[in-house]
Amino acid sequence: MAEKSERLLNLYIMLLAQTRFVSKQDIRRAHYGEYADNPRGHEAFEKAFERDKDDLRELGVVIEVGSLDNYFDDELGYRISPDTSSLPEIRFGADEAAVLGIAARAWEQATLARATTEAMRKLAAQGVEIDTSRLDLVPPSLRAEEPAFDACWEATQKRRVITFDYRRPGEEAASRRLQPWGVVRSSGRWYVVGFDLDRQAERVFRLSRVQGKVTLTGKSAAYDVPAGTDVQAVAHNLVHRTPDIEATVLVRQRTGVALRRLSSSIDEDVAGPDDASGWDRVTVSGQARDLVGSVLALGPNAVLETPEDLRSDVVSRLRGVAS
Template identity: 55%
Template sequence: MAVHKSERLLNLLIMLLVQRHYVSKDRIRAILYPDSSTEAFEKMFERDKEELRSLGVPIEVGNMDAYFDDEPGYRIRPDEFALPDVSLTADEAAVIGLATRVWEHARLAEATTEAVRKLTALGLPLDVGALDIAQPRLSADEPSFDVFWEATQERTPVEFDYRRAGATTSTTRHLEPWGVVRYSGRWYVVGRDTDRDEERVFRLSRVQGEARRTGAPGSFDIPPGTDVRATTMRLAPQPTLTRAVLLVRAGSGLALRRDAESTEPGVTGPDDRTGWDRVTISRSGPGVADEVLGYGPDVYVEEPASLRDEVVRRLRAVVAEAS
């Protein structure tokens, strides 16, 4: 199933990223493809490697033994994977969207933990710190996310009930999904609305109930030259920009620091257990509170007051629900 494929791709990426040496094909098969036949494993492994490579993941092939070249091994070097700012294609942006929700999406978080647990149990030398390259904090809480993501990969039509902004009732829509994109703090699916025969963008948080795949995989082709992100930016509502001043615990908030407008080190923070830095960021859309909450006690909002109030309100709601 497609869910297993998504988990398998992530597990393969994690396995090759956290190990310090090349990993043999036999070991990869034993850990990630244990129930597959030799023929099925060869096909899936080659397909998975090529899919990761096509999305910008630098899988390196080398010899397991410096004196013998009969058994190739595989790895992902963290220094090559941690790329500087680059311009992403629609496909690359899509895989980043998937990768950045690994630690926040319950099902894939379990897959990540399980992959590391299996490798640790085998006594393999791991560099788990390599997983901090992205330090992802994006959430994908919409129940329909998986359905649309999987349908995009399979090129399977989707049927769903959708309620537009300001509407009191929902309507059933039919879509050939081209991609799932995070834009302005929200998740959108882009594709061809088959009822209207037009390209459309739908916000996933407005999907009512469960989205349903209808039809067989490979039922449609994505138009050549389609740029899913550009289409989303053209059709989705224009974002509003939020400027926030944050106190960030020293050694935390790597993603916040990476594109910060300014960073002031060594400031007074909410506690004295560690040092603190003042980080100023600008974000579009309503997702700033989500991002801040993802860092827990390592980030404190100084400005604006409206953002701080929203974070406090949501934290109190969590405490009230748990009590």
């Protein structure tokens, strides 16, 4: 399958790059080497070439057929016109462009930063103006420092089996074989989710516990992700969750909608740190990382009161930003 896909792509590029029609013999020599100099391979080449043309046409590619000579039409050639193969112009609104801008700034991981940076270059070529300085107030950051990230991400895109050594706390590292379905982030950590070939069951592995190199094995498209699989939900169900922490947060009125939705109680019109507006006291439960992140995201519109260790964490992070 990979060999055929490469041949189709090379044929497409060859015909698209030509300003004139290309003879069938030139195509045969360039991309059908196994039939190039073998007289008996003529019929096999004809069948392969016809199949490849049909495959390209099914993908929407228009292959033009014309004479190689202006005066004689006894030999035909082939080409692809850019006018019939170019994609329609894509335009982004200000909100869509802003999302791509945030993504380009957020991703610090080289694997995905390349994709977002390329998207930004294309936006600039289209004349879409993005004022990235407006994002300096809350610069997002998504970093995947685990060495296993790149290989796991690549494997999910190509649907290739991976092998790696994995060490649970208090245990020796053990070799695992996985059909990866996706890479997800939860509570500040990265996980790879998939089907464990040795355990014959769904499993999730924290990337920071992967020991050594992750190896991609076998062919691409070696398996299918089960239809309807929600990788994020699988990770949430399989990852051991620590008990939720109850916290009280002062939230400025008419802000903090997400926190309010998760709250178990809300005391309205309480004393706050300033008199610029009214304040409410919200009681909410969740994971420590999630609660701290939610409070920090609200900036001056939220103050974490209790528990004290979470409050200290918020203060420490704010001081780090200020310095």
